Amino acid sequence: MPLDATLDTASLSGGSLLLAWQLKGKRVLVVGGGNVASGRIESVLVADALVTLIAPRSGLHKMTEQLLETTDRMTYHDRVFAGPPDLEGVDMVLTAIDDVDTSRAICELCRARRIPVNVADIPPLCDFYFGSQIRTGPLQIMISTNGQSPKLAALLSKRIEAVLPENVGDAVTKVGQLRGKLRERAPGVGGEVGKRRMRWMVDVCTAWDLEDLAMLDDTMMEKLLNDGWEYNRVPRVQEVAGERKANGTAAARPPAAKPANPFLGHIAGFLLGVACTAIALLARRA
Amino acid sequence: MPLDATLDTASLSGGSLLLAWQLKGKRVLVVGGGNVASGRIESVLVADALVTLIAPRSGLHKMTEQLLETTDRMTYHDRVFAGPPDLEGVDMVLTAIDDVDTSRAICELCRARRIPVNVADIPPLCDFYFGSQIRTGPLQIMISTNGQSPKLAALLSKRIEAVLPENVGDAVTKVGQLRGKLRERAPGVGGEVGKRRMRWMVDVCTAWDLEDLAMLDDTMMEKLLNDGWEYNRVPRVQEVAGERKANGTAAARPPAAKPANPFLGHIAGFLLGVACTAIALLARRA
Known part of the structure; x- marks a missing residue:
């Protein structure tokens, strides 16, 4: 699957080099x-x-x-x-x-x-x-079957699109903005500060859900940088969003039609199954 | 999400051109x-x-x-x-x-x-x-955030990899082989035969599950072409796989840890919910 840490020379062929070609002004x-x-x-x-x-x-x-x-x-x-x-x-x-x-x-x-x-x-x-492409905000995904089956590429593209969180494009945009603000606050190319910046951004992206990252606004970003970056830690969402989190999340998140986590489907189905059966059996008993 | 049928000129910017660059012998x-x-x-x-x-x-x-x-x-x-x-x-x-x-x-x-x-x-x-890449057999997927957040690209890449059917690479390979055999049987570039070939391949890929496509072997491909292409129809998997389907599927398919269709999760959960509640309530009644 991803180009592996252990080397399998035999698999090193038969593909293409997937690229994001730059055409601005070209x-x-x-x-x-x-x-x-x-x-x-x-x-x-x-x-x-x-x-x-x-x-x-x-x-x-x-x-x-x-x-x-x-x-x-x-x-x-x-x-x-x-x-x-x-x-x-x-x-x-x-x-x-x-x-x-x-x-x-x-x-x-x-x-x-x-x-x-x-x-x-x-x-x-x-x-x-x-190849088949998906695009939402600054996020682009290409699915290539290297000419074997354009139709399967299209089908897979739909399947992948269905599991992407609804507001993943917003999350990418907001994280890009946060990086920009961080670079203004702690400028410099490469070196120690560059490494620290990269590490902190990775920590934020790992600790926060995509859904929460998508909620970031200017005020939250400032708070995240003041309380987080300055103390070399990653505040929890609740610390940064405050009241907004309690209210905001429910409002900001779309209904669970496209569950971020596939297991949500199982759980939702289970609960529905419990409910329906209980109603049916209890109704018969009554 | 995919480049839309309805035109939104405002969204026509800020991206890259995602490509599968060819390097054979370069x-x-x-x-x-x-x-x-x-x-x-x-x-x-x-x-x-x-x-x-x-x-x-x-x-x-x-x-x-x-x-x-x-x-x-x-x-x-x-x-x-x-x-x-x-x-x-x-x-x-x-x-x-x-x-x-x-x-x-x-x-x-x-x-x-x-x-x-x-x-x-x-x-x-x-x-x-x-960008972040996934590769399995001839299938390659690239996730680009257009420089906004390499870390999010990597996280999304893992999430997408987790929902790909286990044997999707095999399915792509087999469909490529089937196309090759079809092109031998009904040769010619473009024109009516080209269109009919493309339509039939699309029909096969739509009618069959990825898991079943991945099972195709030489014998099954021949049968699919003889009984399907020649009569301009798509046989069901059972017709082509015969006994193998009954035995083969269970063996060939990995456990359902990665459901192919997100709705399978809902349905499985629902059935489990029905079963558990029925058992619980009926047990209480007994």
């Missing part, structure tokens, strides 16, 4: 206007890319038309791919067209220029593959 | 011999890369020494980075050294040559980030 060329291209455009816009789209308007997907109207990060050319000049200043190329020969030609041009390229549906022409 | 230069470098080497070996390692032997991590002994895909130079010639023929560069100036210099050389580069711990010098 230019991505998308060739094609259909369903697949539309999904690609959305994925790269999420990563703050600038997009150039080349595709005849007649074949544009509805969602792509909407994106063209609503975002200022897209440049659109109503035509087919026209050769090398289209690749100038481009940092990544994604094609999703039916024309295999053009796809192959674009791939070759990209490789000669060391521009990373993905040609939809033709794996040998891809420097990288996409 | 050369990755790793600069540095410590703990972080060691993890990087393992990750790229998994993706079938050829690795060049530049790092003084005195600082080599134990695991890296082991890898140097056991794999023939590594070339080792017992020295520090020596400048541009070290980048010749290199497809990706990963540095994990304490010397910030050298890191910066390597990054600049890479960018001038359009070689993707990751400098550990210095995000602005990274074309891509790593």
